[in-house]
Amino acid sequence: AQTVTQSQPEMSVQEAETVTLSCTYDTSESDYYLFWYKQPPSRQMILVIRQEAYKQQNATENRFSVNFQKAAKSFSLKISDSQLGDAAMYFCAYSEPSGAGSYQLTFGKGTKLSVIP
């Protein structure tokens, strides 16, 4: 079974600074997807960024970017110019097509990010 590991239970960053959240995963597949989701306190989970394994180019979304190292099975998230609204739980997730057509997500345990004013 695929596993996703987030080794940093908690991180903090000064407002306007840059922070990197780590994620590693284990799979024997070559076709898969990786995601970072953000879950603010008592609010729904929202997608931050998505990466397709067959694409070598790292995904970027405004202040958010990833460092995708396929051989190392590493998928870190960099948040630049951190803002108070970035404070949340961040989950790394993995997905691959199943025989039934499901793209169920396998999540890590999450990293709680605090932003210091």
Next chain:
Amino acid sequence: DTGVSQNPRHKITKRGQNVTFRCDPISEHNRLYWYRQTLGQGPEFLTYFQNEAQLEKSRLLSDRFSAERPKGSFSTLEIQRTEQGDSAMYLCASSLPTSAKNIQYFGAGTRLSVL
């Protein structure tokens, strides 16, 4: 597009009672997923629907759990004879028919507390 809606937001029940949760996906999303999230953990997959067909179930989905999606629209998740270990946040997610994007949109969840 009003997003994925889940009701109720909170449910408190006594051990042994049955509970039912509802999920209304984003319209035109034919794929629907249920996940369970316990405190301090990431969500774990429970089951998957494509239209009205339940195509995949996790080993976490014991016999006390049943999910339906009549007519391929809203979905319900029922837990019979609840146990304290069932206390968790139950999340619903939906996604578009094509696999190209494979982006799941989540609801706010139903928090279940079993006393």
